[in-house]
Amino acid sequence: MFPKLDPLLHSELRLAVMSILAGVDEADFTYLKKQTGATSGNLSVQIDKLAAAGYITVEKGFKGKMPRTACKITPAGLEAFRGYVEALKEYLSASN
Amino acid sequence: MEQNNEMTAQQSLQVITETFNKSRKGILRNSAKYFMLWGALLTVTSLVIYLLWHFTGMPQWNFLWFAMPVIGYPAAALMGKYDVDVPQNEVSKMLSGVWRVFGTFAITLSAIAICLVPMNVSLIIVIIMGLAECMSGVLLKNWPIIICGFLLGVCGAIVAMLVKSEAQLLIFTLGGVLLLVTGCIMKLQNK
Numbered sequence: 001m002f003p004k005l006d007p008l009l010h011s012e013l014r015l016a017v018m019s020i021l022a023g024v025d026e027a028d029f030t031y032l033k034k035q036t037g038a039t040s041g042n043l044s045v046q047i048d049k050l051a052a053a054g055y056i057t058v059e060k061g062f063k064g065k066m067p068r069t070a071c072k073i074t075p076a077g078l079e080a081f082r083g084y085v086e087a088l089k090e091y092l093s094a095s096n
Numbered sequence: 097m098e099q100n101n102e103m104t105a106q107q108s109l110q111v112i113t114e115t116f117n118k119s120r121k122g123i124l125r126n127s128a129k130y131f132m133l134w135g136a137l138l139t140v141t142s143l144v145i146y147l148l149w150h151f152t153g154m155p156q157w158n159f160l161w162f163a164m165p166v167i168g169y170p171a172a173a174l175m176g177k178y179d180v181d182v183p184q185n186e187v188s189k190m191l192s193g194v195w196r197v198f199g200t201f202a203i204t205l206s207a208i209a210i211c212l213v214p215m216n217v218s219l220i221i222v223i224i225m226g227l228a229e230c231m232s233g234v235l236l237k238n239w240p241i242i243i244c245g246f247l248l249g250v251c252g253a254i255v256a257m258l259v260k261s262e263a264q265l266l267i268f269t270l271g272g273v274l275l276l277v278t279g280c281i282m283k284l285q286n287k
Contacts, residue, residue, distance in 0.1 A: 010103065011103075012107075012111055015111050016111055019112045019116045019119075020116070024185050025184055025185075026183060028181040030181040031182060035115065035119055036115070064177075088112075092105050095105065
């Protein structure tokens with residue numbers, strides 16, 4: 001019996017966002033947009049979903065005079081991401 | 097990248113690997129410009145002091161070394177203003193930490209050598225510079241940088257003991273070139 005893949009992470013854009021955030025302290029909205037190539041609207045919706053699940057925190061502020069939205073992965077998000085990768089490994093080892 | 101909830105396990109893994117690598121490369125590419133800045137500054141400063149000392153015979157030109165942090169830190173801060181959207185990862189943080197520690201040691205020891213206890217500062221600085229370069233190579237998993245750092249530290253120490261006066265400064269010109277090369281390697285490796 002294979003572990004169920006977290007449906008929140010099993011989406012291309014949300015998974016890409018989590019992959020970026022898992023490797024950095026925190027990332028700016030514009031950086032995430034540039035790295036994923038997503039539209040602002042779509043990215044914003046997916047970020048809200050991840051934040052609502054407690055996987056990431058979103059902090060709005062300013063850097064100098066420029067508005068800044070900083071996203072950071074939470075310990076729960078990191079744990080969920082690890083679990084997702086582990087589940088993926090099981091699927092892949094079974095299919096090989 | 098748009099919504100796709102029907103990914104296979106392979107596609108998911110590909111998304112994770114590609115996104116993670118792309119982000120990591122971007123961060124390291126961004127760090128490269130700081131290596132290039134300090135490398136260029138060190139090359140120019142050491143050459144200018146060498147030439148001034150050589151042609152005037154005045155070792156007092158060594159005080160110009162203190163111009164390096166005065167120019168370098170504001171320049172680095174100015175460059176940092178333009179990468180607001182580039183985050184830090186573990187490697188870029190450690191690289192920055194290694195060179196900050198090197199800078200602190202180099203400035204403090206130079207000041208002590210001038211004001212309190214005379215010592216062969218070139219010898220000490222070239223060793224810790226080689227060490228910092230070596231550490232950078234280890235963090236970047238790059239053998240050419242590790243070897244260059246090792247050679248800079250060891251050969252530089254020998255030269256600093258054997259060569260007297262202004263010719264010692266040329267070790268730092270070489271160190272500066274090495275930093276520039278490290279920056280270029282980082283840029284190329286993370287294209």
